[in-house]
Amino acid sequence: MRTSVALLFGGRSGEHGISCVTAGGILAAIDRERFDVTAVGITREGRWVHVSDDPSDWTLVDGRTPEVRAEGPEVLLPATRHRAGERSVLRRVEDGVVTALAEIDVVLPLLHGSYGEDGTIQGMLEMFDIPYVGSGVLASATCMDKAATKAALRAAGLECAPGIVVHEDRWAEGADEVLAHLRRHHRPPWFVKPARAGSSLGVTRVDDPAELEHAMKSAFVEDPKVLIEESVTGREVECGVLQGVDDRGPRTTLPGEVLVGEDLEFYDYEAKYFGKGTVSIDVPAGLPDAVLEEVREVAARAFTVLGLEGLARVDVFVTAEGRVVVNEVNTMPGFTPYSMFPVLWENMGLPYADLVADLLERARSRRLGPR
Numbered sequence: 001m002r003t004s005v006a007l008l009f010g011g012r013s014g015e016h017g018i019s020c021v022t023a024g025g026i027l028a029a030i031d032r033e034r035f036d037v038t039a040v041g042i043t044r045e046g047r048w049v050h051v052s053d054d055p056s057d058w059t060l061v062d063g064r065t066p067e068v069r070a071e072g073p074e075v076l077l078p079a080t081r082h083r084a085g086e087r088s089v090l091r092r093v094e095d096g097v098v099t100a101l102a103e104i105d106v107v108l109p110l111l112h113g114s115y116g117e118d119g120t121i122q123g124m125l126e127m128f129d130i131p132y133v134g135s136g137v138l139a140s141a142t143c144m145d146k147a148a149t150k151a152a153l154r155a156a157g158l159e160c161a162p163g164i165v166v167h168e169d170r171w172a173e174g175a176d177e178v179l180a181h182l183r184r185h186h187r188p189p190w191f192v193k194p195a196r197a198g199s200s201l202g203v204t205r206v207d208d209p210a211e212l213e214h215a216m217k218s219a220f221v222e223d224p225k226v227l228i229e230e231s232v233t234g235r236e237v238e239c240g241v242l243q244g245v246d247d248r249g250p251r252t253t254l255p256g257e258v259l260v261g262e263d264l265e266f267y268d269y270e271a272k273y274f275g276k277g278t279v280s281i282d283v284p285a286g287l288p289d290a291v292l293e294e295v296r297e298v299a300a301r302a303f304t305v306l307g308l309e310g311l312a313r314v315d316v317f318v319t320a321e322g323r324v325v326v327n328e329v330n331t332m333p334g335f336t337p338y339s340m341f342p343v344l345w346e347n348m349g350l351p352y353a354d355l356v357a358d359l360l361e362r363a364r365s366r367r368l369g370p371r
Contacts, residue, residue: 002033002034002035002036003034003035003036003105003106003360003361003364004035004036004038004087004102004103004104004105004106005030005035005036005037005038005104005105005106005107005108005360006038006040006090006102006104006106006107006108007023007026007027007037007038007039007040007053007108007110008040008042008107008108008109008110008111008116008121009022009023009039009040009041009042009058009068009109009110009111010023010041010042010043010044010067010068010111011042011044011111011112011113011114011115011116012042012044012045012046012114012115012116013111013112013113013114013115013116013117013197014113014197014201014222015112015113015201016044016065016067016068017064017065017066017067018065018112018334019110019111019112019113019116020041020058020065020066020067020068021058021059021060021065021066021336022110022112022334022335022336022339023039023058023110024055024056024057024058024059024066024336025055025335025336025337025339025352026108026110026335026356027039027053027054027055027058028055028337029337029352029353029356030353030356030357031353031356031357034357035357035360036102037053038050038053038090038101038102038104039051039052039053040075040090041068041069041072042068042111042116043068043069043070044067044068045070046115047070047074048074048075048076049068049069049070049071049072049073049074049075050072050073050074050075050092050101051068051072073092073093073094073101074092074093074094075090075091075092075093075101076090076091076092076093076098077090077091077124077128078090078091078128078130079091080128081127081128081129082128082129082130082131083129087103087104087105088103088104088105088128088129088130089101089102089103089104090102090103090104104130105131105364106130106131106132106133106360106363106364107125107130107131107132107133108132108133108356108359108360108363109121109122109125109132109133109134109332110332110335111332112332112334113144113197113201114144114196114197116332117140117143117144117331117332118140118141118144118145118196119136119137119138119139119140119141119144122134122135122136122137122140123137131363131364131365131366132363133310133311133359133360133363134309134310134311134331134332134363135306135307135308135309135310135312135331136307136309138307139306139307139308139309139331140331142306142307143306143308143312143329143330143331144196144331145195145196145225146193146195146196146227146328147165147195147225147227149306149328149329150163150326152305152306153302153305153306153326153329156301156305158298158301158302158305158326159323159324159325159326160325160326160327161191161229161230161231161232161317161325161327162185162186162229162230163186163190163227163228163229163230164178164181164182164185164186164227164228165195165225165226165227165228166178166216166225166226166227166228167224167225167226168220168224168225168226169224171216171220171226175213175216179209179212182209182212182228183209186228186229186230187230188206188207188208188209188231189205189206189207189231190205190206190212190228190229190230190231191203191204191205191206191228191229191230191231192204192205192206192212192215192216192218192219192226192227192228193219193226193227193228193229194219194220194222194223194225194226194227195223195225195226195227196222196223196225197222197223201222202218202219202221202222202223203219204218204219205231232317232319232325232327233317233319233320234317234318234319234320234323234325235257235285235287235317235318236257236258236259236260236315236317236327237255237256237257237258237285237287237295237315237316237317237318238255238256238257238258238313238314238315238316238340238341238344239252239253239255239256239295239296239298239299239313239314239315239316239344240252240253240311240312240313240333240340240341240344240345240348241253241299241300241303241308241311241312241313241314242310242311242345242358242359243303243308243309243310243311243362249300249304250299250300250303250304250308252296252299252300253296253344253345253347253348254283254284254285254292254296254344254347254348255284255285255287255292255295255296255299255316255344256281256282256283256284256285256340256343256344256347257281257282257283257285257286257287258279258281258340259279259280259281259282260277260279261277261279281340281343283343283344283347284347285318287318291318291322291324294322294324295316295318295324298314298316298324298326299312299314299316302314302326302329303329306329308329308331309366310331310359310362310363311331311332311333311341311359312329312330312331312333313329313330313333313340313341313344314326314328314329314330315327315328315329315330337352342355
């Protein structure tokens with residue numbers, strides 16, 4: 001019997017459109033002889049709907065990302081939890097009538113950002129004992145919060161950029177005190193980042209302290225918790241990680257490097273997805289073998305320290321002195337055929353479709369949590 005997969009995408013976060021594009025890439029590549037696929041979209045308002053599984057419906061058109069609309073039949077979760085030897089049954093509501101939609105073996109949650117990559121969907125699936133691809137509740141929640149991620153990494157001896165966390169109410173009460181603290185302890189330029197947003201949404205580089213007010217307002221649009229970090233001068237390098245096989249350690253790729261042209265301040269949202277500025281990607285990164293191995297070791301350690309499962313992309317800076325400084329850890333990295341994560345694995349001899357299959361088959365046998 002073929003493995004039955006529910007692809008879950010869209011969602012309530014600011015990365016809704018990118019999630020849809022990711023789904024398009026998976027739908028185009030997944031082996032339909034091996035997997036039965038049910039496409040489930042989540043609208044920006046949080047409604048679950050049965051949507052087209054045609055990849056052409058989920059691609060960029062004239063620079064615009066697709067969107068899950070509310071017109072389709074509503075999808076309901078199983079009425080009871082998944083039991084060993086059985087499949088979970090998704091249901092649909094159409095014209096007021098509830099019918100079975102599909103029997104599901106595993107869920108692939110292609111959700112980026114809040115309400116998808118942050119432990120919320122993971123917790124819901126675990127309540128129903130439905131196997132899914134990716135990290136569990138605690139690891140997902142930790143990695144969604146950049147401040148929590150870096151606290152865990154520092155505790156394990158991994159280097160991260162120095163910085164502070166500022167909540168919106170603290171900023172409203174004492175912005176001058178925050179600025180004074182930054183001036184004393186952290187040299188600009190600074191990077192202002194929403195603590196719990198991805199794809200560089202709301203991120204601003206601040207070269208002049210007078211620009212901080214505007215940067216904070218932009219970040220608070222995405223999240224009331226903001227991280228202000230010192231800029232790290234170094235090469236932007238990314239490493240793909242997959243969970244180990246047969247109790248062995250995590251599998252890592254040769255790292256790739258993002259090369260940003262002088263027409264960009266940094267690798268921001270528009271540059272990542274919409275062709276803004278001059279960006280090129282080298283796989284593998286043009287670094288000495290010893291440094292490449294150090295990046296892989298740091299990525300594997302981060303994966304283990306954070307308790308990750310399934311997959312991750314670990315982004316680091318490599319300084320001129322050869323220090324490896326962790327920038328971010330992504331538990332559901334961009335997954336279009338041209339995204340860094342699958343490109344890194346393609347370079348290791350694992351093609352896109354096989355990478356998807358690897359993740360799905362390993363997720364089927366995972367133990368989700370306490371019974």
